[in-house]
Amino acid sequence: xxxxxxxxxxxxxxxxxxxxxxxxxxxxxxxxxxxxxxSSFLVYGVWAIIDTSNFVEPYIAxxxxxxxxxxxxxxxxRLFGWAPIGDWYALPPGLLILGLPGGFRLTCxxxxxxxxxxxxxxxxxxxxxxxxxxYTGETRFPLIVQNIHRYFFYFAxxxxxxxxxxxxxxxxxxxLGLGSYILLANAVLILGYTLGCHSCRHITxxxxxxxxxxxxxxxxxxxxSKLNAKHxxxxxxxxxxxxxxxxxxxxVAKGIIAFPFA
Amino acid sequence: xxxxxxxxxWRGEGGEGKLEDFTVEVNEGEVxxxxxxxxxxxQAPDLAVRWNCKAGKCGSCSMExxxxxxxxxxxxxxxxxxxxxxxxxxxxxxxVIKDLVTDVSFNYQKAREVPSFTPPxxxxxxxxxxxxxxxxxxxxxxxxxxxxxxxNVCHVIRDHEExxxxxxxxxxxxxIAELDMHPYxxxxxxxxxxxxHGLGYCNIxxxxxxxxxxxxxxxxxALIPMKERVVDRKYDPLVWLGNKIFKRSSK
Numbered sequence: 001x002x003x004x005x006x007x008x009x010x011x012x013x014x015x016x017x018x019x020x021x022x023x024x025x026x027x028x029x030x031x032x033x034x035x036x037x038x039s040s041f042l043v044y045g046v047w048a049i050i051d052t053s054n055f056v057e058p059y060i061a062x063x064x065x066x067x068x069x070x071x072x073x074x075x076x077x078r079l080f081g082w083a084p085i086g087d088w089y090a091l092p093p094g095l096l097i098l099g100l101p102g103g104f105r106l107t108c109x110x111x112x113x114x115x116x117x118x119x120x121x122x123x124x125x126x127x128x129x130x131x132x133x134x135y136t137g138e139t140r141f142p143l144i145v146q147n148i149h150r151y152f153f154y155f156a157x158x159x160x161x162x163x164x165x166x167x168x169x170x171x172x173x174x175x176l177g178l179g180s181y182i183l184l185a186n187a188v189l190i191l192g193y194t195l196g197c198h199s200c201r202h203i204t205x206x207x208x209x210x211x212x213x214x215x216x217x218x219x220x221x222x223x224x225s226k227l228n229a230k231h232x233x234x235x236x237x238x239x240x241x242x243x244x245x246x247x248x249x250x251x252v253a254k255g256i257i258a259f260p261f262a
Numbered sequence: 263x264x265x266x267x268x269x270x271x272w273r274g275e276g277g278e279g280k281l282e283d284f285t286v287e288v289n290e291g292e293v294x295x296x297x298x299x300x301x302x303x304x305q306a307p308d309l310a311v312r313w314n315c316k317a318g319k320c321g322s323c324s325m326e327x328x329x330x331x332x333x334x335x336x337x338x339x340x341x342x343x344x345x346x347x348x349x350x351x352x353x354x355x356x357x358v359i360k361d362l363v364t365d366v367s368f369n370y371q372k373a374r375e376v377p378s379f380t381p382p383x384x385x386x387x388x389x390x391x392x393x394x395x396x397x398x399x400x401x402x403x404x405x406x407x408x409x410x411x412x413x414n415v416c417h418v419i420r421d422h423e424e425x426x427x428x429x430x431x432x433x434x435x436x437x438i439a440e441l442d443m444h445p446y447x448x449x450x451x452x453x454x455x456x457x458x459h460g461l462g463y464c465n466i467x468x469x470x471x472x473x474x475x476x477x478x479x480x481x482x483x484a485l486i487p488m489k490e491r492v493v494d495r496k497y498d499p500l501v502w503l504g505n506k507i508f509k510r511s512s513k
Contacts, residue, residue, distance in 0.1 A: 147498075
């Protein structure tokens with residue numbers, strides 16, 4: 001591209017366009033839909049923490065899994081019969097658990113994009129002026145804490161394994177119900193989202209400069225990269241699947257869904 | 263098939279200016295740059311526009327069409343309705359020289375601040391031996407045509423002029439990532455990406471990727487991997503401990 005000559009006069013003035021954007025398309029639609037989608041997840045999450053109908057043989061609601069306390073009514077869904085917290089804990093199980101997958105999604109590179117755009121309008125859409133007078137991004141507290149994402153990824157892997165275990169428990173139960181397949185589909189989507197994470201991509205081999213010296217890690221990186229290319233779709237699909245599966249189990253537990261193959 | 267299209271084109275010098283209305287002929291198969299040239303030929307002979315290859319490969323005709331950063335030569339008129347008024351303005355992030363021509367020297371200054379490729383001592387040109395898999399990540403970034411639309415659209419400097427000294431923009435953070443991923447580059451890029459080039463300002467809202475005419479996945483393949491490498495260096499105690507125990511290079 002043509003470079004201006006060093007002796008060209010200094011010009012510091014941008015084109016004065018006195019509107020926030022000249023875009024003529026419906027640029028506001030995506031942030032609006034994102035705002036509504038993420039808000040519904042937050043509202044549902046709060047309700048699911050409070051609601052106590054989280055177990056019905058053989059299903060455990062994903063928002064209440066794993067079953068850690070003997071005071072909770074979820075004997076059939078204990079991890080190998082293990083209840084590390086004992087009987088003293090009587091608060092909702094979601095309070096103990098949801099911080100980890102919640103933190104994983106909160107610091108996820110895709111979700112950061114979506115809520116920076118839809119909640120903080122920074123920017124709401126490309127080439128739409130943001131309303132804030134000052135911007136420091138993720139250079140300082142609190143947003144610099146986003147760099148902790150990989151640690152949430154480690155926990156999210158464990159949660160993904162537990163949800164898979166829950167689905168297997170439900171699948172081996174006789175008679176087999178629709179809920180078993182719902183929990184299985186949810187576990188697959190959660191694992192697809194978790195394993196396609198940018199931190200996972202970095203850990204598998206992204207941090208290397210010599211892929212050729214690490215063929216297995218390179219192979220893992222290519223697989224994770226394929227998932228990562230659709231990370232946004234996995235994020236939304238798994239978010240709705242975990243809400244849907246959780247709601248289904250609670251409705252069965254409450255007796256609202258009572259058909260024979262529930 | 264010809265028709266008359268309505269255009270609003272920003273005209274002025276040194277920032278002062280306004281949108282001027284034009285009605286101009288459009289023929290089948292034309293792009294926005296063709297229409298700007300017709301305006302020059304028929305109605306506004308002093309209209310300034312920077313262009314060169316007309317093939318989307320030189321990166322000269324970056325402008326904003328209906329508010330979106332686009333290459334004038336790659337924006338087909340057939341993508342607009344015939345009764346639509348098309349607004350053409352210069353890139354908003356850079357100072358205007360005249361009409362649609364901006365002073366993009368900010369980018370050249372930032373380019374000079376990135377230390378060049380640094381091979382290991384004792385390895386001379388001609389002695390580099392690399393596998394294709396080791397370099398193909400970086401090769402994606404070499405497709406860049408330096409249209410600077412990514413830097414133009416990035417809100418960090420587009421909406422905050424005061425951030426320009428601290429932030430090099432996606433174009434040059436991608437250049438740093440390219441060098442950091444290079445198997446033969448030994449310079450420390452991670453610390454400087456964060457401290458000197460403002461990687462932490464990036465909030466990964468992906469506008470750079472959306473506007474890239476070469477479809478480079480700037481955010482997913484350059485900026486986020488670079489952020490993760492910076493986490494290795496500066497924020498992850500386990501990686502730091504692992505490097506100490508196993509005496510690994512942090513490069």
